[in-house]
Amino acid sequence: xxxxxxxxxxxxxxxxxxxxxxxxxxxxxxxxxxxxxxxxxxxxxxxxxxxxxxxxxxxxxxxxxxxxxxxxxxxxxxxxxxxxxxxxxxxxxxxxxxxxxxxxxxxxxxxxxxxxxxxxxxxxxxxxxxxxxxxxxxxxxxxxxxxxxxxxxxxxxxxxxxxxxxxxxxxxxxxxxxxxxxxxxxxxxxxxxxxxxxxxxxxxxxxxxxxxxxxxxxxxxxxxxxxxxxxxxxxxxxxxxxxxxxxxxxxxxxxxxxxxxxxxxxxxxxxxxxxxxxxxxxxxxxxxxxxxxxxxxxxxxxxxxxxxxxxxxxxxxxxxxxxxxxxxxxxxxxxxxxxxxxxxxxxxxxxxxxxxxxxxxxxx
Numbered sequence: 001x002x003x004x005x006x007x008x009x010x011x012x013x014x015x016x017x018x019x020x021x022x023x024x025x026x027x028x029x030x031x032x033x034x035x036x037x038x039x040x041x042x043x044x045x046x047x048x049x050x051x052x053x054x055x056x057x058x059x060x061x062x063x064x065x066x067x068x069x070x071x072x073x074x075x076x077x078x079x080x081x082x083x084x085x086x087x088x089x090x091x092x093x094x095x096x097x098x099x100x101x102x103x104x105x106x107x108x109x110x111x112x113x114x115x116x117x118x119x120x121x122x123x124x125x126x127x128x129x130x131x132x133x134x135x136x137x138x139x140x141x142x143x144x145x146x147x148x149x150x151x152x153x154x155x156x157x158x159x160x161x162x163x164x165x166x167x168x169x170x171x172x173x174x175x176x177x178x179x180x181x182x183x184x185x186x187x188x189x190x191x192x193x194x195x196x197x198x199x200x201x202x203x204x205x206x207x208x209x210x211x212x213x214x215x216x217x218x219x220x221x222x223x224x225x226x227x228x229x230x231x232x233x234x235x236x237x238x239x240x241x242x243x244x245x246x247x248x249x250x251x252x253x254x255x256x257x258x259x260x261x262x263x264x265x266x267x268x269x270x271x272x273x274x275x276x277x278x279x280x281x282x283x284x285x286x287x288x289x290x291x292x293x294x295x296x297x298x299x300x301x302x303x304x305x306x307x308x309x310x311x312x313x314x315x316x317x318x319x320x321x322x323x324x325x326x327x328x329x330x331x332x333x334x335x336x337x338x339x340x341x342x343x344x345x346x347x348x349x350x351x352x353x354x355x356x357x358x359x360x361x362x363x364x
Contacts, residue, residue, distance in 0.1 A: 001295065002067040003274045004095035005204075008122050010110070011103040012206040012238040014038070017070035019241040019267045038070040044275050044282070044293070045268040048325055048355060052284060052291045055332055064282050064293035066274055069095060089133050093194060097277045098201040099270070100126065101238075104218035105208040119205065119218050120225050127175060130196040135170040137195060138163055162189045170197075177201070178229050200277045202232040204270065212237035213261045234273055236266040281354040284325070285309075286334070302350040306360040316364035320346045325355035 005013045021040025044064040053061050071091045092098065102119040142163040148156035162185045169179040175197035181190055190198065203226055205219045215235045223233050237260075244265060247253045257265065275295075282293045283305055296305050302322075307314030323334065327342045334357075337343050352358070 001097075001278045001280060002069060002095045003097045003099050003278065004069045004071050004092055005099045005101060006071050006092060006126065007101035008103075008125060011101050011122070013101050014070055015242050016099075016101060016204065016206070016236070016238045016267075016270075017068060019238065019245055019265075020068050020271060040068045040070075041065050042068050042271055044271055044295075045264075046282060046293060048282075049284070049291065049293050051329060052286050052325075052357070055328070056286050056288070056291050058286070058288055058291045060290045062290055062292040064275070064280075064295045066271060066278070066280075066295075068099075068274070071095075089130070089196065092130070092196055092199070095199065097274065098199050099204055099274060100201050101204045101206055102218075102222060104205040104216060104222065104235075105211070107208070117218070119222050123203070123222070123225065127197070128173070131170050131173060131175060134176060134195045134197050135167065137193065138166050138170060141193060142167060158185070159189045166190065166195075175229070177231075200231070200279075201229075202234060202270075202273055202277050205233060205235050206238045207235055209237050209240045209260065211235070212240055212266070232273060232277060234266070234270055236270060241265060241267050281352075283352050283354070283356045283358055285359070286328070286357050296352060298354075300352050301348065302346055302352060302358075302360075303348050305352045305358065306362065309360070312364045313360050313362050316362040317348060318361040318363055320350060321359040321361070322346050322350070323357040324353070325357060328357050 005017055007013050017038055017040060020042050042065060044066060046063060049061060049063055069091065100123070102122055103117055104119050106117055142160060145156050145160045145163060149160040162181055165181060166176060166179060170176070176190065176195045177198050177200065203222055205215065205222055207216055207219065211219070212235065219233070219235055226233060240260070244253050244256050245267075247256060253265070257263070279298050280295050281298050283296060285292050285294065294305065294308050296308055302320040303314045303317040306317050306320070322344045323337050323342065327337055327340075328334070331337045331340055331342065334343075
C-alpha cells in the first residue's frame with residue numbers, strides 16, 4: 001500500500017520523507033526542489049513485534065511496511081497543467097492515501113511560495129486543484145454514461161444519478177470523500193473511478209519545535225477547518241524530527257525527545273497513522289526461522305490473510321490455527337498456549353483480528 005506526501009512547494013515534504021524513510025531526498029529552501037517523486041519503504045513501528053521476538057528468539061524479524069512517496073509541490077493552475085501539475089496529479093492518482101503537509105510555523109528565513117504563512121489558504125489551493133481535476137473526470141464519465149442512460153438503461157441511469165451528485169458537490173468545492181453516497185452505489189460507481197479527493201487524507205501540521213507537543217494557533221485553525229471532512233490531523237515538528245534523526249544513538253534520541261516532552265518520534269506516530277488511514281491491520285506468523293508482521297485490510301478473512309503469504313495458501317486453504325496476541329504474551333510460548341487450550345482452530349469465515357498470531361493449513 002502506498003501513501004503520498006503532498007503540499008505546496010517548500011513546506012517540508014522532502015524533509016519529512018527523509019525522516020520517515022531515511023532516504024536522502026534532496027531538500028532545500030526553494031520551490032520545486034522535488035521534481036521526480038521519491039519512493040521509500042517504511043517499517044511500521046510495532047512493539048508487539050519486539051515482544052514476539054523476545055519470546056520466540058527467531059533467526060530474523062520482518063516488520064510490516066508502507067510505501068511513502070514524496071510528490072512534487074503543487075501550485076495554482078495545476079489542474080490545467082501549470083507548474084508540474086499533470087505529473088503531480090498523476091502521481092497522486094497512483095497512491096492509496098494522502099499525507100497533506102501544511103506549513104504551520106513562522107520563519108522569515110524559509111521562503112513561502114505565496115509570500116505569507118496561511119495553512120488554510122494553502123490547503124484550499126491544493127483542494128481546489130484536486131477538485132477541479134475530479135470534476136473534469138466526473139464530467140467526462142457522466143457524458144459517456146448519460147448517453148446510455150438516455151436509452152433507458154437502468155444501470156446507467158443509476159450511475160448517472162450518482163455522478164450528478166458528485167458533480168454538484170465538486171462544483172460547490174466539496175471533496176468526494178465528504179459527499180454522501182450510499183455504500184452500494186459508492187462501491188459500484190465511485191470507487192472504480194479512483195477520484196483524487198476520494199482518497200483518505202491525513203493533514204500533517206509542520207510546526208516549530210516549541211509547538212511540537214500541543215500545536216499552535218495555525219494548527220487550531222486547521223483542526224477547525226477539517227472538522228467535517230472525516231480526515232485526521234497530526235502535529236509534527238519536521239525540522240526537529242530531522243535533527244533527532246541525525247543523532248547517532250538511541251539513548252541520545254530519547255533524551256532529545258524527553259527534553260521536548262515527547263514520548264516517541266513524531267515520525268513513528270505518522271507511520272502508524274498512515275497505516276490506519278489505509279484501513280490496514282497486522283497479523284503475525286511466529287517460528288524459529290522468522291517472526292513476521294503481515295499487512296491485511298481490516299475485515300479480511302482467514303483465507304484472504306493466507307493469500308498475502310502466497311496465493312496457493314488461499315486457494316488450498318483448509319483451516320487456520322489462531323492465537324490471540326495477548327494469550328501468546330500471557331503464556332509465553334506457542335506450546336504453553338496449546339496446553340492451556342487457548343489456540344483456536346478457525347475456518348474460511350473467520351475474520352482476522354489485529355494482532356492474531358496464525359498458522360495456516362492448506363492443500364494444493
